[in-house]
Amino acid sequence: MENTLEIKTKKLQFGIGNEVKGWFKLTNGERTNFKINNDGEIIQSGNEKEVHPFIINLYEMLFSQE
Numbered sequence: 001m002e003n004t005l006e007i008k009t010k011k012l013q014f015g016i017g018n019e020v021k022g023w024f025k026l027t028n029g030e031r032t033n034f035k036i037n038n039d040g041e042i043i044q045s046g047n048e049k050e051v052h053p054f055i056i057n058l059y060e061m062l063f064s065q066e
Helices: 053-063
Strands: 007-014 020-026 031-036 042-045
Touching: 007 053, 020 053, 031 053, 042 053
Parallel strands: none
Antiparallel strands: 007 020, 020 031, 031 042
């Protein structure tokens, strides 16, 4: 199962403030499009069952108070 979580390719586009949108494709061929809004809302299509650790780490980087 761990192999299916590995990202094969990705593209990110940073906007104004903490906004970022992009996509990534996993080694199993699954593609997920996502957007993190300035207010911290995460919108994703593709695998909507769970938020990939890549998106969680990106979110934490953008909204960390440290």
